[in-house]
Amino acid sequence: MSQANDGKALEASVDGKSYARIPLRTRVVMPQDDLDAIISEYAKDAVQPGDLLFVTEKIVAITQGRSYRLDEIKPRKLALFLSKYVTRTPYGIGLGMPETMEMALRECGTPRILFASAVAAVTKAFGRRGDFYRIAGDKARAIDGPTKHTIPPYNEAVVLGPKDPDGVAARLKALIGGQAEVAVVDINDLGGNILGSTLDKAGEQRLVRILGDNPLGQGLESTPLGIVREV
Numbered sequence: 001m002s003q004a005n006d007g008k009a010l011e012a013s014v015d016g017k018s019y020a021r022i023p024l025r026t027r028v029v030m031p032q033d034d035l036d037a038i039i040s041e042y043a044k045d046a047v048q049p050g051d052l053l054f055v056t057e058k059i060v061a062i063t064q065g066r067s068y069r070l071d072e073i074k075p076r077k078l079a080l081f082l083s084k085y086v087t088r089t090p091y092g093i094g095l096g097m098p099e100t101m102e103m104a105l106r107e108c109g110t111p112r113i114l115f116a117s118a119v120a121a122v123t124k125a126f127g128r129r130g131d132f133y134r135i136a137g138d139k140a141r142a143i144d145g146p147t148k149h150t151i152p153p154y155n156e157a158v159v160l161g162p163k164d165p166d167g168v169a170a171r172l173k174a175l176i177g178g179q180a181e182v183a184v185v186d187i188n189d190l191g192g193n194i195l196g197s198t199l200d201k202a203g204e205q206r207l208v209r210i211l212g213d214n215p216l217g218q219g220l221e222s223t224p225l226g227i228v229r230e231v
Contacts, residue, residue, distance in 0.1 A: 011231065014209045020231050021215040022046070023223035028151060035063040035168070036175055043225050044176050051180040052207065052228040055172065056216065057142055057195050058154075059224040060162035060184055067159040068103070070146070075102040078110070082117055086132075093145035099158050100145040107139045107160060116140070138195060142186050151222060161186070165196025173198045180227075187211050 012019050026042045038059065047053055061067065075083075075098035086096035095101045105113050113136060120132035133141045142161025146154060162168060165184040173182045183197035183204070192211055194204040207228065216223045 009213070009215070012210050012213070012215075014206060018231050019210050020227075020229045021211065022227040022229065023216050024225040024227065025223050026225065028222060029059045029062055029224060031062055031065055031067055033063050035060060036172070038063070039172055039175055039225070043227070047176050047180045047227060048229065049179040050230070052183065052199075053172065053176065053180050054183045054185045054207070054211065054226050054228065055168075056224040057162050057165065057184050057186045058144055058159050060165065060168055061142075061159050062154075064163055066162065067154065067157050069153075069157050070099050071156075073099040073102055073158060075099055076105070079105055082113070085117070085121070093147060095140065095143065095145075097145055100143050103143055103158050103160060104136065104140045107143070108136055112136060113140070138193065141193065142195065162195065167196070169196045169198050183207055185211065187214050187216065 010020060010022075012021060024042050024046060026038060029038060039053075039055070043053055079102035080098045083096055083098045083101040086094055086101070093100060095104050101113075116132045116135035119135055123129075123131045139161050144154075144159040146156055146158070148155070162184060169182040169184050173180070176182070181198045181203070183199060184195045185207070186193045186195055192208050192214070194207060197204055197207070199207065210228055211226075216226055
């Protein structure tokens with residue numbers, strides 16, 4: 001089922017063209033679910049030739065077994081220390097809690113996280129922001145921690161970024177008959193990234209602008225899929 005999320009427009013204009021952004025509402029996706037089955041159930045019949053299907057990185061990762069309950073994660077002292085210096089925003093904790101920082105240390109390696117933290121500490125003093133994630137990379141940026149608006153049971157879980165998002169996008173494109181391009185996206189109310197897709201670089205950059213206001217929403221909407229359609 002598709003419908004607009006609260007406060008989100010159905011259309012966006014980019015480079016003089018108008019695009020419909022169509023959220024697809026699903027049931028809550030669980031670790032035991034099969035991603036291909038979810039796409040077949042909720043998206044396959046909704047996609048038209050020439051569309052672009054975008055899938056949130058979170059449901060890809062969840063179905064890959066990359067979500068962890070908070071009580072399964074035992075943060076080391078370094079994670080406790082580093083997490084204190086991460087700025088939290090209303091849109092997400094990021095690495096601002098010991099459990100998410102611990103998973104960043106595991107995913108990216110301790111030396112990389114320490115180097116990113118050291119550089120960020122210096123450049124932040126000069127008013128520059130964003131260096132931590134530029135150095136730590138997409139794996140750190142994609143880690144999703146719980147917030148009060150996160151849909152259960154993921155309000156008590158940490159979800160890592162997906163494995164092989166380009167491969168996932170290619171597989172899903174074949175699943176829907178090759179009639180639409182596919183992108184695995186990490187979009188929130190602060191911006192977004194394309195983690196993997198069947199698009200070229202220019203197409204990915206255009207997609208980020210099309211989805212710039214996060215039409216899928218940020219919390220309880222249960223719309224982890226969407227369609228972009230030129231109108």
